[in-house]
Amino acid sequence: DTEVTQTPKHLVMGMTNKKSLKCEQHMGHRAMYWYKQKAKKPPELMFVYSYEKLSINESVPSRFSPECPNSSLLNLHLHALQPEDSALYLCASSQDPLPLAGGFYEQYFGPGTRLTVT
Amino acid sequence: GNSVTQMEGPVTLSEEAFLTINCTYTATGYPSLFWYVQYPGEGLQLLLKATKADDKGSNKGFEATYRKETTSFHLEKGSVQVSDSAVYFCALSEGFGNEKLTFGTGTRLTIIP
Numbered sequence: 278d279t280e281v282t283q284t285p286k287h288l289v290m291g292m293t294n295k296k297s298l299k300c301e302q303h304m305g306h307r308a309m310y311w312y313k314q315k316a317k318k319p320p321e322l323m324f325v326y327s328y329e330k331l332s333i334n335e336s337v338p339s340r341f342s343p344e345c346p347n348s349s350l351l352n353l354h355l356h357a358l359q360p361e362d363s364a365l366y367l368c369a370s371s372q373d374p375l376p377l378a379g380g381f382y383e384q385y386f387g388p389g390t391r392l393t394v395t
Numbered sequence: 396g397n398s399v400t401q402m403e404g405p406v407t408l409s410e411e412a413f414l415t416i417n418c419t420y421t422a423t424g425y426p427s428l429f430w431y432v433q434y435p436g437e438g439l440q441l442l443l444k445a446t447k448a449d450d451k452g453s454n455k456g457f458e459a460t461y462r463k464e465t466t467s468f469h470l471e472k473g474s475v476q477v478s479d480s481a482v483y484f485c486a487l488s489e490g491f492g493n494e495k496l497t498f499g500t501g502t503r504l505t506i507i508p
Contacts, residue, residue, distance in 0.1 A: 281438070319484055319498030320439065333495070367438055384496065386438030 281387035289393045300351040300368030309351040312367040358394045365389040397422045401499030416470040418485035426487040428468040433482045
């Protein structure tokens, strides 16, 4: 099973709402990632979790709050978002965040959650 | 910092045509290079990779060679199919670890029958 699942597929929320995005993988991966992808743009890294600990925060505004409750699950809590936060949010996972020198562990991406902030 | 420059799209080709999508990079050290593909409504899939100079990555008829002297990693396919229609992203990662991928802007490819 090489699948990363994300729920919901689509989400519409107002600027005062609180919502959460969920990501799940059962590949035994120990690194999980959140990316943001605006229309016709490449994905931009937001957060990285390594062994369930936050290892990278790419200066993301605090209205985005990640959580990794266990090694299979990754959440992104959303609060007081702005319309410019509307985007496709992609989750990914990889076997290990720091492979042996010269190695690379493929990042497996989920289909994403398309978020619209009104 | 690192950056990836990709051929502007969109690119439209007829079925069985030859495909080249150009990609050049700027990086310190010795990055690993990748091509990812994104089909409509889906996440990204790793298409191929190369981790050192002169390596050739290949998959599903696509090829790319890591050229350190020209800092390039151009994607090629000899005969494209309608099912190859997608957005293609060139990307690099630092030499140590693979946590951070730097992507190019993406090239939308449409193959017409």
